[in-house]
Amino acid sequence: MKKKFSFPSAYTVILIVLFLVLVLTYFIPAGKYATLGYEAENQEFVITQPDGESSKEPATQKTLDKYKVNTNLEKFTNGDVYKPVAIPGSYEELQREKRTLFSALKEFLSAPVQGLAQSIDIITFVLILGGIIGVINKTGAFNAGMNSLSRKLQGKEKWLIILTLTLIAIGGTTFGFAEETIAFYPILIPIFMAAGYDALVAIATIYLGSSIGTLASTINPFSIVIASNTAGINFTDGIGLRLAMLIIGTIMSIWYTVRYAERVRKNPAESLVYDQKDELEEKYLKSNSDEEIPVFDLRKKLMLIIFAAGFGVMVYGVKELGWLFVEISSLFLLITFIIAALSGLKEKEFVSEFVTGASDLLGVALIIGLARGVTIIMENGMISDTLMYWLSNSVSGMHGPVFTTMMYFIYILLGFFIPSSSGLAVLSMPIMAPLADVVNVDRALVIDAYNWGQGIISYVAPTGLVLASLEMVDVTFDKWLKFVWKLMVATIIVSIVLLAIGVFL
Template identity: 55%
Template structure:
């Protein structure tokens, strides 16, 4: 009888899908225990030029759109901010929280909600999903006509000895986009193009996701003039966002430089010794072909050059539109769809080759698209169970009356928790600021400190929150969440300390 060696099963970290489902399951279970409740809200209707006050019970009352009404409800926002569209979401009314009589779901209803929310999440994320699939199609065409291979061969000769500048330049520009106009989900378009660029430079896939994702997450965390976080939160708190701008600029510089140094140390370690990579065993063979691109002689055809040019113009148009025109995913999807049509005529591929490459490219990003929809399901369950406001009310009562330094540090922790469950920065701002900002007056600090705690707290948790952008980013480079955490946990500790230090400094400066 032969001795059979039983091979030990290697325990693998769950996939992105499973992580999101586990978070959704946790939230679903919490709905059995967290009481349902609502704050009353007030929202401006531009068509009828009046306010709609929605009571915790759901009853709606029409009120004149005047400053007197806002003062009556102790909403410290000027009427102009509603009328000019700066505040366009329902704003929570302070001290209006009430529990509501909502029957807790039985097991059958909870299971139905658990499944239904996932389908609804995909439906509500269709604009982002469309963008991802169209982008994937365009990338498939760029790969199919050889533009990527030829372009990388040409690039490898130009960046010799300057590889570190890639990280500094790309991370700096993305971080600038994050702090100024909230560049976030749009960065998914950068991954397929930058993966070969970084591999040719001698780095690894972890360096790609670190450069792009940390650039955008640190940028949006240390927001300076981001209209979707700092500006809307300041308006909802009744303060001028420019009041605290110098400290926030300093915070952004310290955080982004710290992030760059962290990534550069790792990237250069990998460049000297590829086996130092956290993902070396996963991609050693797959990525080896990029390491010697400069030894290959590619014929860079005019078809390939034009295809890359059109693709680059689409990127530039996207950034311009998001920054200056307020475009969202429908508009930028149209840009890349138009680029796809142009590529059909200039790529040099015949009709069958073009369609196949486009469909294959879209299918490569289907997993990312599904994860986006599943992550949205978490917010849907929170909304339908009316638990978000209950959590908010609990924390607002818990932190009131603390000493200033302890108060602002605890507020930072509170926003880390809230940011995990409420991923929309603007949604969290208009929900929480009218409730939390007045607490600053109670403990004797500037309301700008509350906005900093909100910004840095919800931004900090985005570094690892499965309900945010990180899982989609990791799927773009095919890296597991466990590898990401192993790479970034030291940076997380450092950034946490920086946030606490700047919150303390804000109490002195403001």
């Protein structure tokens, strides 16, 4: 009997991508742009040549003009542009060290290890989060709360999708709410499933909310603001078009998700993960199947309130205080101690449940590290700048909507290889933004093409967050592709149309 094909796991998908990127480094020449960075301590610019040699020059507008970096000096001195930017016209091909089969194997094996080391902050957060969830599950607080919520939501289930997706999209568009959403999956999956939906609805609601929010960033400092500053324009330029993208994209994502969710609720066989129905229900809904649902008493309510309040504090810290994952992990460690006191569990039982909960998310932590390994291979192979050089040359003679459309597809490609929004902004804007002047197009449209192109590829790029998110929900990559591809095509069409409208405004 012929064996049915089984789509590979997220780990294998990332390793395949890592291997393919490594192969690309043997065919794409190594090269780099010179960069200009601001040194606040000495109030000087540091110019780093492609070969690594550096020199210092006065931090003046004259120096920026000399290197054709069309950005106001104030943007560097006040910290708006905090990463070194590429210097236009400075690209040079570089000679790579001769590599043997052994050195290639070493690079392939060491990249995931380095990726884990460089991702330790977010990995720590994920493990602490898993530990807290393990403890709360043991007390029965989630089951009791879920039972209470599902009774209240009867007949209004779709509003859970509408409100959650909208709020996450607002977080994405304002302050780049992305990696932090990993925290919501273990909480929302059981709630969505109890409402009659499948696990895919949970990832659609959370991941699409984050993706459309960051794609249509309006005031996101990690993408729109730094890209605008680097391009030499105000981040409010073209904000009307971005608001249009945000509203249209959010409505499309909500309609698409609700339509699928309601179809599944009425007929579970319509689910794209129907073959996993029993397995997922066993994991998320029947953890206490042999026990009576616990009473939703004051202790359990307090635990859930404190846990939920942690996310509010996290959002405030990230948005207003500039918190990174060290601060976020510290916050949730504090919540761990508070819940330890409230849980009523003995010390050894608490520690055991915390470790068990952390181990449940270990797979997610490993995927985050592996995905970072792909970026390390590219950095070591020095091919990002070469791709930028080739693609900027290919678009330089185009005009009008053809220019904006090609720019959009260029950023889709670059976004696959460079998942960091701020990293792509400082690499590309000094090169791409001036091309808009040549063809008489507003520079804000180049920024829109950058943000929308990088945003749409994040829906499926294994180098981003999608595989870690899928691992949280136990859904394979092929099922997600089958679910999301039509929405992606529709969003691409809307993006191209809005960019074309922008040309004629």
